[in-house]
Amino acid sequence: MSSLQTSIAYLKGVGQARADLFAKELRIFTYADLLNFFPNRYIDRTQFFKIKQLQSNDSEVQIVGKITSFKTVQQKRGSRLIATFIDETGSIELVWFRGAKWIKDTLKVNIPYVIFGKVNSFKNSFSMPHPEMELVSQYKKNLRTAMQPIYPSTEKLNNKGLTNRVVQKIIQNLFTEINRKFEETLSNEIVNNLQLLGKSEAMFNIHFPKSQILLTQAKKRLKFEELFFIQLQLIRKKIIHKSKIRGYIFEKVGAHFNDFYKKHLPFDLTNAQKRVLREIRKDVANGAQMNRLLQGDVGSGKTIVAVLSILIALDNGFQAALIAPTEILATQHFNAINELLCELPITVKLLTGSSKKTERKIIHKALENGDLQILIGTHALLEDKVKFKNLGLSIIDEQHRFGVAQRSKMWLKSSPEEKVGGVFTPPHILVMTATPIPRTLAMSVYGDLDISVIDELPPGRKSIKTLHRYDKNRLGVFKFIRDEITKGRQIYIVYPLIQESEKMDYKDLMDGFESISREFPIPQYQISIVHGKMKSADKEYEMQRFIKRETQIMVATTVIEVGVNVPNASVMIIESAERFGLSQLHQLRGRVGRGSDQSYCILMSSFKLTEDAKTRLQTMVKTNDGFEIAEVDLKIRGPGNLMGTQQSGVLNLKIADIVKDASILKKARSVAIEVLQKDHNLSLPEHKNISDTYQKIIKNRGIWSNIS
Ligand code: ADP
Ligand code: MG
Numbered sequence: 001m002s003s004l005q006t007s008i009a010y011l012k013g014v015g016q017a018r019a020d021l022f023a024k025e026l027r028i029f030t031y032a033d034l035l036n037f038f039p040n041r042y043i044d045r046t047q048f049f050k051i052k053q054l055q056s057n058d059s060e061v062q063i064v065g066k067i068t069s070f071k072t073v074q075q076k077r078g079s080r081l082i083a084t085f086i087d088e089t090g091s092i093e094l095v096w097f098r099g100a101k102w103i104k105d106t107l108k109v110n111i112p113y114v115i116f117g118k119v120n121s122f123k124n125s126f127s128m129p130h131p132e133m134e135l136v137s138q139y140k141k142n143l144r145t146a147m148q149p150i151y152p153s154t155e156k157l158n159n160k161g162l163t164n165r166v167v168q169k170i171i172q173n174l175f176t177e178i179n180r181k182f183e184e185t186l187s188n189e190i191v192n193n194l195q196l197l198g199k200s201e202a203m204f205n206i207h208f209p210k211s212q213i214l215l216t217q218a219k220k221r222l223k224f225e226e227l228f229f230i231q232l233q234l235i236r237k238k239i240i241h242k243s244k245i246r247g248y249i250f251e252k253v254g255a256h257f258n259d260f261y262k263k264h265l266p267f268d269l270t271n272a273q274k275r276v277l278r279e280i281r282k283d284v285a286n287g288a289q290m291n292r293l294l295q296g297d298v299g300s301g302k303t304i305v306a307v308l309s310i311l312i313a314l315d316n317g318f319q320a321a322l323i324a325p326t327e328i329l330a331t332q333h334f335n336a337i338n339e340l341l342c343e344l345p346i347t348v349k350l351l352t353g354s355s356k357k358t359e360r361k362i363i364h365k366a367l368e369n370g371d372l373q374i375l376i377g378t379h380a381l382l383e384d385k386v387k388f389k390n391l392g393l394s395i396i397d398e399q400h401r402f403g404v405a406q407r408s409k410m411w412l413k414s415s416p417e418e419k420v421g422g423v424f425t426p427p428h429i430l431v432m433t434a435t436p437i438p439r440t441l442a443m444s445v446y447g448d449l450d451i452s453v454i455d456e457l458p459p460g461r462k463s464i465k466t467l468h469r470y471d472k473n474r475l476g477v478f479k480f481i482r483d484e485i486t487k488g489r490q491i492y493i494v495y496p497l498i499q500e501s502e503k504m505d506y507k508d509l510m511d512g513f514e515s516i517s518r519e520f521p522i523p524q525y526q527i528s529i530v531h532g533k534m535k536s537a538d539k540e541y542e543m544q545r546f547i548k549r550e551t552q553i554m555v556a557t558t559v560i561e562v563g564v565n566v567p568n569a570s571v572m573i574i575e576s577a578e579r580f581g582l583s584q585l586h587q588l589r590g591r592v593g594r595g596s597d598q599s600y601c602i603l604m605s606s607f608k609l610t611e612d613a614k615t616r617l618q619t620m621v622k623t624n625d626g627f628e629i630a631e632v633d634l635k636i637r638g639p640g641n642l643m644g645t646q647q648s649g650v651l652n653l654k655i656a657d658i659v660k661d662a663s664i665l666k667k668a669r670s671v672a673i674e675v676l677q678k679d680h681n682l683s684l685p686e687h688k689n690i691s692d693t694y695q696k697i698i699k700n701r702g703i704w705s706n707i708s
Pocket of ligand 2: 302397
């Protein structure tokens with residue numbers, strides 16, 4: 001048997017020229033690549049249609065019947081042959097534009113045929129151009145694969161003669177060459193328990209299905225296998241991480257935590273917050289480094305969880321850092337945390353790009369000698385000059401705004417002296433995100449992280465009412481704004497700012513600002529404006545005016561998207577809402593609904609909307625649930641455009657689809673966990689197949705190369 005790593009140039013029917021084409025057009029190099037090049041659809045020749053059942057959208061159908069008559073119709077260019085074809089339910093026309101004479105001579109009238117082709121419909125009558133025809137008597141004799149595979153192709157391949165038929169033949173040759181035999185990759189136990197097809201049978205039936213049922217089973221088996229080995233890698237990575245990367249042990253919950261919890265906590269924690277806190281406490285006490293992702297919808301109260309975790313670090317003699325993606329957000333965290341902790345003997349400082357040099361020096365020094373316990377900041381915190389005495393916990397807010405490189409820099413911030421047993425010890429890491437990640441995606445992308453979810457909003461929140469309005473309703477919207485301002489509420493009006501068309505967006509924003517200024521004139525109304533081109537001091541000034549209620553309206557670009565917390569602001573107007581993605585809309589809406597008043601989100605759009613835009617706006621109107629929204633987003637955009645997927649294998653899947661195959665994914669994950677729980681190193685004889693395959697994957701890095 002040939003090695004599956006053999007170049008396809010050596011395969012019968014291929015040769016160097018075709019091999020080059022395969023490589024260039026489809027990135028197929030080896031036997032293995034070609035075997036894993038799966039058809040994207042099949043023509044089903046197991047089903048027969050009755051003429052009565054035909055519909056205008058039928059693609060390719062197969063019918064049994066007979067020709068009753070022929071006629072030739074003269075046209076400008078040559079002639080056209082038309083045959084009337086009937087079965088017991090009706091009749092259709094068969095049409096030939098070429099070879100009329102020859103066809104007329106070969107086809108027989110009143111003899112049963114199986115015909116196959118694409119159906120066209122015109123005013124309730126159907127026709128089939130250039131059908132494939134076979135006498136029923138012959139059809140019965142012929143051995144065939146019932147389902148014809150159709151492989152993905154490119155124009156170039158077709159032009160160079162690598163048609164579907166040729167590709168099919170080449171793959172047939174390959175199956176012959178390797179004797180149709182594949183090594184089993186899964187254990188007998190898994191194959192039997194899940195009633196999966198064996199590897200060889202699955203491979204054969206994915207290319208040349210003997211029936212619809214076998215095709216379905218083949219797909220299921222191969223999808224399972226693909227997802228199983230991804231999960232196996234992710235979970236193994238997690239196990240190795242836990243056993244190899246030592247972490248500081250925070251053994252006690254001490255004075256800071258208890259004092260704050262008993263005397264200064266401004267509200268009762270929700271059950272979800274308590275649960276997450278327990279998960280974190282367990283993580284930081286077990287001797288391994290915590291590497292946890294905290295997901296919680298906007299407004300679910302992640303900050304207080306961060307604060308309590310920080311207090312545990314402090315109670316154990318460590319420093320803590322909190323980093324946020326924007327200056328506004330970092331400042332807001334600083335103010336909020338300072339206020340929460342003001343009664344405790346704890347020092348907190350803020351470090352951002354606009355911190356003064358003298359202030360920086362003070363901070364650097366206090367960090368190094370340990371006087372400073374909590375540092376909150378932006379990217380400025382990652383600079384090499386910033387050194388901690390003993391950083392025990394790093395929290396990263398809105399982590400999707402940070403690159404992997406920046407995140408990993410946090411790891412190196414721990415002090416050189418404080419090592420556990422002389423081994424490098426990174427701080428515990430907690431990353432927080434308000435962008436809910438669909439469970440299936442989280443399993444695939446963050447399968448190596450521990451995940452906590454705050455799935456409960458603090459009590460007493462009124463759910464935000466979301467409305468969709470068109471430009472022509474603008475006057476009504478202005479009236480609504482005026483009424484809400486009269487009630488003492490504050491309003492956000494947000495304009496899209498999308499990089500490529502920044503100039504135009506900026507103009508939109510300024511035009512909008514002008515017309516709003518006209519509609520809401522001073523001195524009765526005061527308006528703040530915040531956008532990315534402003535100096536951060538000016539931005540901060542305008543934000544503060546809004547926070548202090550000196551202005552009633554905040555006109556802004558998406559800079560306010562993340563984290564901003566002004567509970568009195570209860571109306572969010574989003575202009576050109578059709579231009580925003582779903583997760584961005586959801587983030588923006590999360591700026592309101594933070595106080596006890598009824599809040600509103602109004603999505604303004606033009607009248608003409610694409611189907612996707614309609615779905616997005618309808619979804620927003622229908623639900624406030626971040627996870628539901630994330631699922632819709634995943635369906636619309638596919639995993640390729642969602643955060644984090646670039647680093648994961650989900651984009652490179654050959655056959656599985658993490659959206660459509662969610663249930664197979666869950667099964668694959670639980671089976672992978674079971675296997676590894678029983679056998680960490682895959683050394684049991686019963687796991688030999690799995691272990692061999694796993695080693696090959698690690699070695700070849702073929703389709704799995706994107707798993708880091
Ligand atoms: P996010 O998860 O979006 O970062 P925040 O931490 O900013 O949310 O919390 C949103 C608001 O909810 C804040 O004003 C916070 O004080 C408040 N909050 C958080 N937890 C609770 C709770 N358990 N009960 C009442 N209010 C809470
Ligand atoms: Mg937040």
